[in-house]
Amino acid sequence: MSRILFWAAVAATVAAVVAVPFYLDGFWLQTGLFAMSAAIGAIGLNLLTGATGQLSMGHAFFLAVGAYAYVFLAAEPTGTLGGLGLPTPLAAVLAVLAAGVAGGLFSPIASRLKGAYLGIATLALIFGGQHVLFNAGPVTGGFNGRAVPPMELFGFVFADSPEVVLLAVPFGSLERLWLLGAVLLAGAAFFARGVLRGRPGRAMNTIRDHEIAAGVIGVPVTRYRAGVFVLSSMYGGLAGVLLALVFQRTVPEYFGVLLSLDYLAMIVIGGLGSVTGAVIGAVFVSMLPQLLTRYSDAIPLIAAPGSGGVSPAEAARILYGAAVVSVVLFLPGGLYGLLRKIRPSLPSIRLRLARSPETRSSHVP
């Protein structure tokens, strides 16, 4: 019985996700796509920070590696800009691998440092990385960045042209990317859940909670730390590729320290150590400012931009800071922890989800 319920729930979710691009307009699809990309990146960071207890401030760097590697590999070379002109799906896979390699190069450091010390070391990645992005003109396009070639999968192009009309709804680049993003996010979440539920997940949690105990029971601590760092970088790289496809242009300014902080905020707000938590946090952090801006005229206390008073951007920052503080003070499990707490009152949903791994961190790194 529970199995049928489960598959019905999955079917309903799939149907809902597929239906979205038929209904919502570009603004919502774009906001949703940014949230999907953020969710993939946040899942990766949550494996590292939430599940293994390693703080990383360098997540934006791996997003940048993914985004720029995809552009460089997929773009045809022009007069001033280099490129390899590879088929786009191959370029995307290689870009994710490139982010993994970048993480691997850093792993001698990542495996030896723990917690906040790693956070400080990874900060260097951001500044070094941005310097390269700004100055390696032939590869990155410098300050102005470069245009992103659209993804082409089995002859289907994720761009506005050629025009595709599905059931009388025009399918532009956002509608098409929405489906791609949903598939990527589902795959990323499924894989991470597998990692967390299995042997590696338990080892990672033990490293986080008690490093010496982990060593004593035979967990190769340094190797695990390095491995998780590489995996988390690859998630960052995938998020970067999706982001580049949505943006249609990569600009170096975006991949700064603020983006890394955003990612930390996402996993803290959503809930450390779980996939669902990362997704909830990513949706919250990336959608809040956009929603406040869009509905600024309808929300009390928030002034329309340009009329003085608290602007939506400022309000979003205040709310966002308040959310971090209140989560740290009152909800150690994040929004996901809150959901789990109120779930017993909803017996029907309890069936499946009660089996999710118990990987909440008892402390915030």
Add this chain to the structure above:
Amino acid sequence: MFRNRIAIAALAALALAASACASDKATGGAAPATATGGDGVKTGPGVTADTITLSLLTDLTGPYASLGKSLTQAQQLYFEQVNAAGGVCGRKIELVVRDHGYDAQKAMAAYTEVAPRSAAIPQFIGSPMVIALKDKITTDKLLTIPMAWATGLLGSEAIQVTGTTYDVDMINGVDFLMKEKGIKAGDKIGHLYFEGDYGESSLDGSQYATGKLGLTLVEQKIKATDQDMTAQATAFKKAGVKAILVSVGPRQAASLVGVSLASGLDVPFVGSNSAYSPLLLATPAAPALLKDYYYVTAGAPISAPLPVYQKLIKDYEARFAGQPLDSGVSTGWTAAMIIGDALTQACAAKDLSREGIIKAHRSQHAWEGGLGGTPMDFSVYDQPASRASYVVKPDKAAVGGAVIFKEAAVSDLAKDYQVPPAS
């Protein structure tokens, strides 16, 4: 298992079918609706029977917040007056303001949100943001006025860079130094510039001009976040420069001029149009700026004796009491006028579709709008609309903190200059 999969497929298909039936988006994929209203005027997105919606994509919380505020308020004032006089084509103008805080992602999201319901964009701050959206704006045919003057913005029919570009300003600036400040062939001049297309576009101009005139250029590149210009001033002094070009923000300009004078480097400075703000006259750098600092710009400063500006000063002070009258006020007003005139012309041609608005705008070969200076040519879009720049000098007593030092003129060098092609 198998039966379940079939059920899923059936459910999904059902949902798909159901969704398509009731969707607002089900337009059959025709191009954005253009229709002809009861008054015989063809309308496009952002235009209804009684309103025309325009969007301002501005920066009210980021590094250009004070500029963004002045631009936005000036444009709000302009369209309030247009509405009070009956609007355009019998329609009221509605403004939608979106703040992107100088963040490319937010700018992109804001554009996606407002573009489908806008007829034009009279203000879009930030060349990185506009360049990121250049292809989209071009395909959307949405007439846009960027608040940036880099050459990379040229080359799109829908984007109108007002006046000169940064490189043309710098060529006219070097010409001014040669003619009036005693710089001779063989001299060295310095150029302090921002990383990014503002600085690099300016550098194109100074390299061209110094190459043609037999001057040596000493370059110093800084980041927008750098504040203290002591190292750069020392480097210029060591190189023995006879004049310095300045393509940075107002704060860095003030730091450079102050530090240079204090260390005995007493040379003329010529800035780009974004390298000065009247707020600097309230800082300790004021005496240094008042001494031998100029900036080059296509738009007359607000203190120019033009009836349009005198009325603007009066109205702006009445509407926004106590707000500074900086260059953003005149620039924003000018851009609003350009859009207002394009709409009026499009109305006369009975075509307020996006194509119609651009066509009306591009049909103007010599737009002047009572703002003095040389008229702008909107019919070409791969060249700057004008090549004439004013030389303006800070002045404490003047409204807006600056007065015209030399009337707008095109230097011979700027006339022959080939704008680098957009990449």
